[in-house]
Amino acid sequence: MRETPPLWTLAALPVALVVLALAAASFDHVLAARQAGHGGLAHAAAGPLREAARLLVQSRRTTFASDRLLLRAGVVSLPVAASLAAVVVPLGDVAVADPLVGVVWFNAMEVVVWASVWLAGWGPDSAYALVGGYRFLAQGLAYELPHMFALITAAVGAGSLRVSEVAAAQDGLWFAVWMPVAFGVLLLSVLAMAFWGPFGQPVAADVSGGAMAELTGVDRLVFLAGRSALLVVGAAVAVALFLGGGAGPLLPPGAWMAAKVAVVLAVLVWAGRRLPPVRMDRFAQFAWVVLIPVSLLQLLVVSIVVL
Amino acid sequence: MREVAFWVLAVGAVAGGVAVFAVASMARATFALLVSFLCTGGELLLLGLDYLGTLVILMMIMEMLVMAVFMVMYMMNPAGLTPMSMVHNRRGATAVAGLTFAALAAGALTTPWPERRGLPPPDPSRALGAAVMGPAMPVMMVIGVAILATMVASVVLATAQGRYDRDGAR
């Protein structure tokens, strides 16, 4: 929107996204293998690559009377949403784009995920897929408001909606330290927005894969890759908004950013494997009755401190 | 460049709007409306209204998805698999809409609009925020009360027991 982005960020962003998404998926596979009792760390870590190769050669299966336009739109828009949201993430200290309303842009691109999952559920004209899509909408309605309040709390703490300014405003003290509730809520909502771990009911096994039930071949690979990328972008934004971005002594900002994102990502993937799945109606009740008032109180406290 | 973007988004917005009432599948109608709204958000971004444009994109995606929930819940033909016509008085509506467009377009093209007064502030979003917290605070208060009233009214209308307590107690 303002100046042209530095060229190296345009090349570095997709690379970073792919590498981190692959790392997250590998770690998830390793944890799953250890839970199941299989050995072979290297074998499990290469799981996502094997899965990708298998899906690339798998022939696509179509259902009768599926809405192909909407299905393709849903599948493709998931990685596109993750990439567009990643545009405002600072790679170290500079981002591809730094609009004046970067925080709102991230929020808008994250909402595109709602459309993606619902379209992937509606498109195939399949009952289980539809159930998965609607489960995600119920989850979305529950986590979205606390998520927005957490983002607003960070913006209020910095007095700006620009991601770089929010990251820079933390050079005294990380926001995660004096806004712990907002940080916790944001991490929870990052898990929910990537329908990962405890919030994986939209694609759970009890509805035969839910929104991903009828996705095969390249479609499935694109959808899974988009979901991993979404987790990475959520973790990166949580780092930028609450853990100071690329700030830190000695090492360059890029290295600090990578280290912090890796830690947050590891925690999220580990939590995804450890926490039991959450039912959507119970989470909705919890979100509206507990999370929203608590987030609002946190926002009030931060506003009073900043005044 | 911006001129081209303006016309592309404008055509997209109107085409999306027309498609809403032309397609048979309700899911496609909802997403045609979403395309129209995304183009409108793009137009606002072109005007330099960053916050409002992004807000339109954000809110409209969420609204259209909520509409998808209700659409499948209530409509008898959400996927358009059995063709049926769901209009009444199509010719009258087309006539009224056409006349309205002609009148508004004639007004838009022939009225001598005033000259531009002043320049946009460097951060329009901040100016908007300062305005609704200052001189335009009644707007903010009324919006707040209206939202609260809508929340209460919609819950009362939508729950099965209405405005009465459980167990019939008043």
Added chain:
Amino acid sequence: MSLPAFLLLASALFAVGLYGALSQQSVVMVMMGLELMINGVVVAGGAFWHHVAPARPDGQVLVLVAITVMALEMAMGFAVVTALFRAREVDVTDEAGDLRG
């Protein structure tokens, strides 16, 4: 990108929305028409802000109010549809003339 061009876009959106609001049987579709009409208002408000008085925030406030109205109208509309459906199992406006007479 001139003001008349924006207003032409706004008029087109308003007219398409009006067609929808007048001709559709299903309440959900009528609401889509209303949303398109308010969409036209949003575009016109933004255009007026930019081309006539960008130094003042009034145009932006109008756009903000219009966006809020869109959200509120949808919420109330769906609540009404729910109540209507619960009462008589249909979602078309032709059978909802209760208050008439």
